Amino acid sequence: MDTIDNLSFTLVTKLTQSVIKNTASILLLLLVFSCQGQTSGNYKRVNLNNSWGFVDENEKVIIPLGIYDFLNPIDEQNMILAKMNGKDGYIDIHQNILIPFEFEDLGVFSDNGLAPAKKNGKSGAINRKGKVIVPFIYDKVNYFYKSGLAIASKDDKFGFVDGKGKEIIPVIYENVDQTMNDKIVLVSKNKKWAFFSNNGEQLTDFKFDQIKQAYIKQNGRDKDTYFKGGLAIAIIGNQVQYLDQNLKEVIPLGKYDFTKSLNKNGFGIVGKNNKFGIINNQGREVVPLEYDTILHPTRYTNILELFILKKNETLKILDENTKVIKENILACTWDKIDSDDYYSNVLLVKDYQNKFGIIDEIGKTIIPFEFEKLLPFDAQETTIAKKNNKYGIINYKNIALIPFENDEIHSNKFSKIYIVKQNDKFKLYNKKGIKIIDFVFEDLQPCFYDQDNKFIVRFKGKYGITDITGKEIIPNEFDEISNWVEYGPEAHFVTKNKKIGMYSRDGIQLIPPIYDEIKYVNNNIIIVSQNKKYGVISISNKNIIPLKYDKIYLDRYKITYENKEPEIYVLKNGIYSQLDKNNKQIRSNISEKEIKEKFEYYFEK
Template sequence: MKKLILTSFLFLIFACQGQTSENYKRISGNNSWGFVDENEKEVIPLGIYEFLNPIDEKNMILAKKNGKDGYIDIHQNILIAFDYDDLGVFTDNGLAPATKDGKSGAINRKGETIIPFVYDEVNYFYKSGLAIVHKNGKYGFVNNQGEEIIPLIYEKVDQSMVDEVVIVSKNKKWAFFANNGEQLTKFQFDKVIDLPISNEKSHYSTYFKGGLAIVYLENKPQLINKNMQVIVPVGKYDYIESLNKNGFGIVAKNNKYGIINNQGQEVIPLEYNKIEHPKRYSNILELFVLEKNGTLQIFDENIKPIKQNILSYTWDKIDLGDYYIDVLLLKNNQNNYGIMTEEGKNVIPFEFEELQAFDGEETTIAKKNGKYGIINFKNQNLVAFENDEITSSKFSETYIVKHQNKFGILDKQGNKIIDFVFEDIQPCYYDENNKFIIKSNGKYGIIDLSGKEIIPTEYDEISNWVEYGPEAHFVSKDNKKGMFSKEGKQLIPIVYDKLNYFTNNLIIVSQNKKYGIIDISNKNVIPLKYDKIYLDWYKIYYENQEPEIYVLKDKIYSQLDKNNKQIRTNIPKNEIKEKFEYYIKE
């Protein structure tokens, strides 16, 4: 598993480096790979190679052909023969792990064997200058000359990507070793934490993030430095989180939290209910959020306070035109909302009773003095704070506004699109940017963004989204029901007392206390002559089977097929009751 993870990581690094090398671009299709030039002309056509890696920094391409791995250049010259069952990318020391005939070793860029093919597995070389090797259930390390620096006698070994030291396990305890094979600590640690580090260009790991490593003895944390000196002894804290890049880390004792530096000194005392790093998407930031008595403080990566007296925070994204910025949407202890950057710069001042997230847009909805308006990222008012309501969904290009008990529609810049003449406006779920259910004089209809009437405003009800329902609208008028398409075409006339949709071909309707089944074009499927009709919805929705249709007429239960042919009759009521107990009432 570890080999697979490391291979994927290195692949990503080389993909970034090679993807635009000499303006060549990889293509794929029909289970094969190729390359095109900057004019999209094929340089390596599809149909030859099962896989091609991006071009690396030495203009070599890892390739798979006829189930074997090798290396070629962009002109398809074979640089390393297709002799390998598995072949990795080359690391900085010029070696790549390889497998053939069931054994693993490593080769250089000339295809010469440097580490002999005698191992069950050979991993990649990292900053230590060593690679993990595995043979007969035991692990060790070799250098780039193939010498076994740490013998293959251990149950487990590991290394990070950027540390010169490695770790080795014996009798389920870990010890640190130098890259010359010298043992640096006793076999005493229950575990050593490998910590992720990210920057704009890459993701890697280290044991010594911020200068100290977290190790566990008897399942309790301790901090040591690169000289293997104990900086924070076992038992001082119940919890230690990794230090940030500037050497500050969160610690806890007896459920109280503080912050230490990489000298082990408490720079923030153990007096907080919680301290954490805020997360943005899947990334953990270097900021600190400190909570005490329900109030938050935000410190920067150097433990400098940048915002205090905060009740809550969430991440938001603002469109600045040419680029986006990630910001913190905050609520302070005066219950006012504002926005700041993660560096502590105020973008929107704390002057709003409500402030919706920008969600990657240039504008958002805010509330001040009990009224709603629209502001942009410069805190300029696009719509004055004089409205009773403003709503907008995340993907909508418009705002629905209630002003003096009348609804209208504005665009994202605050320009009026639909006049304030309606009693209500709701976006249609299937096209919330362009079609809207409106209410006028107590009646409902549908209009588009130009104000054109799609469905006349004359109905008592119009459905919007209906679970398992049709791509259409149910309508009611004078206690009768029918259906319109999204385009405003009448599908089912408004003549039925009840209308129960199952599929486009199975709609139970009733008229004058008689039941039948129609399809979405109002064509008769089962005539309207029954006292009741039951359909097995479970078979329709979950088993994707033809439904069982049961009817009641003159107190006799029968079963019909979809062509109105009788299958059974005189069915016992108990059988129907058991199958449709949610329908049957004594």
């Protein structure tokens, strides 16, 4: 059974700064991937073989396939970005052309009503009537963000234009940058950055090597910002400082040697000399620098804004406002629970009495600390738990759906079933705790390729394969049956009376269990031995090279990964020869030295 005794947290300590240089074509590409199948009003986009159209709620064709190479969803003003015959334009749902198909590239409209466009190899921006607002004189013009500005570039120089087409910051700089959520922008000169206002006023000197970006969630979307929690992290050389939204220094340069962006409530992790604490957005240390580690619980790309503090091997959990939730714990990890209509972010915790429980983001205990083991829910409604040395299944309300009376329970987050063992009986339950079937076997393991439907079982010391209905797939008569085999066939190796054979996953005997050894290369080359003689057969037991050689050598890597014809070398009566795949001799009397050099890793005389 898996536990979380030795779980660790992932700490993302570096937020790289990337200059926003996305072209209108990249914006269009993103929309292609993010909007497929999206319904706009009573209409739905459809596509087939790189052709796009629209149907209504009754699946009646409104815009047929075969005309447009791409159609974007209908926007808030009932306009559809379309691509036809290599040109971009805008139409409505009735295929009236709103903006002519005369652009090589065309983006979606920003909040200011402008869309980046490209025509005759040059970029600019147009309004919803197709009028040119930003002239087509630039190499690239990007999307307009909250600043009201768009990045423009020409001859490898960068600047900003506004919604009237005016260059607010001249296109003369080596680099520029902006975020989706800030009105001020960044400009780079001589590899140093300065802040500028969105009316073009320079607000700081060109002195920063980097301004870190962070992400905040607004209206269900992640948006980047320099000022998460109210402060920006500015880097000069190897030292950091915090700036407020007026670009006033709140925490001086070099006070801390470790910093992390603040959370949404204005609290952030800082460190000095390998000791860590937490500051607020006024620069005050609300948690002193006395902890060995302070982390945010992280799972994949999901980061909770709680804090986990470690000191002398003991953990403490604080909420997003630095209020203590739970102290004196040994381990915890981020988890997610399917709670009816929504997912809950929670912490799976092991306390000082080695008991497991779960607390939510506000510190409420939702699964009491009474379990000897508790596996993560992994975005499911139920999970495996252990109490009084017996296993059961609980749901997110701590209701025992499978009683705590079982010796073992196995599953994983990709499976749809629980395998429950009690004495020599196995029961299969679905993930809602409803029993599917009872089995009487000594052992039961899911087949890796169909773990919810097929199982390797042992009964009276013999192995076979049974499906979830109890139907026998491979008879219970073998001493061994393989499950997953690296570089193996899509079939099972079976052993009976110390002889090896193969069965298909559907229970068809491919190779009878008559061989002492089977080495699978591919379906057409399987080296077998019998009574110390070697040969080659196919997966259908067709004889390729007869069983008469003392040894067979071949380079599996070249066959499998370089797709080369097999070079087969055989040893018989002390003489090495080379055969082709049809058992025709190519060479004879090959020296042992050559064979040894060619097969040095597994040469055996």
